[in-house]
Amino acid sequence: MSAAPGAVPAIAVVGIHGHGAKHVAHVRDLEERGLARLCALVDPRPQVDAPAPATGGAGEPRHGAAATGDDVPWYPTLGDLLSAPEADVRPDVVVLSTPIHTHLPLASTAMRAGVDVLLEKPTTASLAEHAELVAVAQETGRLCQVGFQTFGSHALDVVARAVADGEIGEVTGIGAVGTWVRDAAYWARAPWAGRRRLDGRDVVDGVVTNPLAHAVATALRVAGATRSQDVAEVVVDLHHANDIEADDTSSVRVVTADGTRCGFGLTLCAPERTPARVLVLGTRGRIELEYEHDRIRIVTPTSDLVKTTTRTPLLDDLLAVRAGRARRLACDVRDTGAFMRVMEAVRTAPAPRAIDPDHVSWEGEGDARHPVVDDVAAWCEAVALNARTFTELGAPWAVGAVAPAR
Ligand SMILES: NC(=O)c1ccc[n+]([C@@H]2O[C@H](COP(=O)([O-])OP(=O)(O)OC[C@H]3O[C@@H](n4cnc5c(N)ncnc54)[C@H](O)[C@@H]3O)[C@@H](O)[C@H]2O)c1
Known part of the structure; x- marks a missing residue:
């Protein structure tokens, strides 16, 4: 019809x-x-x-x-x-x-x-x-x-309620872990893919700002940071294993205006793709949000609960606001200011450092070829749990990364 x-x-x-x-x-x-x-x-x-x-x-x-x-x-x-x-x-x-x-x-x-x-x-x-x-x-x-x-996901309300109800005690930090795989076909699909700049314009197409941007924006939102003034400090540590200008394996620390420390460990060079997770770390447990699947796990010393919610698609939400059926957009452009502070830190950071090939193995052939960085999933987890960068944590491929030619 x-x-x-x-x-x-x-x-x-x-x-x-x-x-x-x-x-x-x-x-x-x-x-x-x-x-x-x-x-x-x-x-x-x-x-x-x-x-x-x-x-x-x-x-x-x-x-x-x-x-x-x-x-x-x-x-x-x-x-x-x-x-x-x-x-x-x-x-x-x-x-x-x-x-x-x-x-x-x-x-x-x-x-x-x-x-x-x-x-x-x-x-x-x-x-x-x-x-x-x-x-x-x-x-x-x-x-x-x-x-x-994810801003239209009802899982965010469940997480907010669990935090407000003190289910995991006092929040000590927020993390995000994204360990994905992107192959040669992905980087070859468009001229802007993997570029920081193109034809004199900023593009900033790296792991933090595009494929796993949802991890960053969702974690910030869970931390209560949506507007640019909600962010006090951003530290980025950018690396790449693919032969691209942008980053594909990066760690980020954000301190929000209210002092919450956030650590994001993100890579497109994992051995396998796993669901990206936002972590809420507390004195009495933790919450894990698999934002792609609206799935929440709440772990405390006495329980381990999993819940799955639905979500409202953002276009449907926009139509509801237009029609007066909803009061405010789920992801108003103004509410992406905190994410844009991270984007800006990536944009203005020194060029990402090439990971020493001795720490990278290659899998697949042709369009399916993709790099795997040594122990990268464990390092991403450590970033999220400690709000410290790969370099600060001493990841061997980050510490010894090769500086790009200038
Ligand atoms: N929300 C998500 O989960 C999600 C997932 C993937 C991509 N994205 C975003 O979607 C956007 C597109 O990403 P993509 O990977 O599909 O890119 P792409 O390069 O594969 O496709 C972009 C499309 O836009 C067209 N295009 C380019 N310039 C145009 C213009 N000026 N006017 C009209 N059309 C134009 C291209 O011909 C192409 O069809 C990016 O912002 C990306 O970050 C979001």
């Missing part, structure tokens, strides 16, 4: 390959349920099976096969869509799932055109860009939700 134009919010997805395909599928799902309408797709690259455009003028819709095989108007740029004369392609909401360095210009353009935005994480490429985006949201009064989907 397709909703009648105008009856439900019209949603355009910008950036339809890669992660954007999931957004297209989700809007399709909302459309099936009569809650939204997929009004247009935007990407310089058309859908794989799209026919050659019949007309080429800016603003003219070109119809291509959408992800589900339907015929949805496709535009090469957001500007083309917003200047299109056809009323039924005009979006109420855009989902922006494009490279990091395009986030500020695209989100600003959309909001200035009166369109609400779901913007993929990381919010922007720098703290100054974040401030600019917040200013545009303020000035236009548009909604700008950022794609940290």
Whole structure:
């Protein structure tokens, strides 16, 4: 079933390959349920099976096969869509799932055109860009939700309640552990992948700021830090085993404004991918949140409980706020300021250090080839438990890391 134009919010997805395909599928799902309408797709690259455009003028819709095989108007740029004369392609909401360095210009353009935005994480490429985006949201009064989907997880409420009820005693620290695997195909998929800068623009695409950015943002939120002023100090220790400019194995310490110490041990060079975890460490136990699965484990001397919750997708949450059914966005752009303090520390840090090849083994072939750093999972855990960096802890591959040529 397709909703009648105008009856439900019209949603355009910008950036339809890669992660954007999931957004297209989700809007399709909302459309099936009569809650939204997929009004247009935007990407310089058309859908794989799209026919050659019949007309080429800016603003003219070109119809291509959408992800589900339907015929949805496709535009090469957001500007083309917003200047299109056809009323039924005009979006109420855009989902922006494009490279990091395009986030500020695209989100600003959309909001200035009166369109609400779901913007993929990381919010922007720098703290100054974040401030600019917040200013545009303020000035236009548009909604700008950022794609940290764990902020829509009801598991966060369970964690907050357990902490408030003193289930693990006094909180002594917050940690995050992310031990994932990314192979050669991942780094080769786009020119901006693994870059700190591209064509004179900040990109900052490393483990801390992109694949495991959710670990950072969620841990900070659990620590009570959402706005940039909630963060007092950030120390980053960046390394890479892949032949990339950015970091793929990093540790971060954050001290929040109220003095909570946080340690994040994050790698894309683990022997196997395990669920990323946020840890709340207490005097009488700990809480582990597997944020990808909305799964909470509360361990105390007398019990070991596991709970799983549901989550509200961020687009659904945005639509609820638009419709007045919810009061505030789950992940308002302003609430990503604390994360952006970490992003800024990564952006302005010295170049990541290459890990000595003697501490790296390579697995897989061709596109599936990926590095494994010695004992990296254990070192990431130690970072989270102690809020100390790899270098401070004495990880041999961090202490002896090779400084990049300048
Ligand atoms: N929330 C999550 O779990 C999650 C997961 C993966 C990626 N992401 C985020 O999604 C975004 C996209 O990541 P990706 O890995 O899919 O990237 P990608 O490079 O694989 O895909 C980006 C898409 O955007 C298109 N594009 C590039 N510039 C554009 C422009 N100016 N206008 C319109 N389209 C444009 C590209 O052609 C491509 O189709 C990033 O911000 C990334 O961090 C979020």
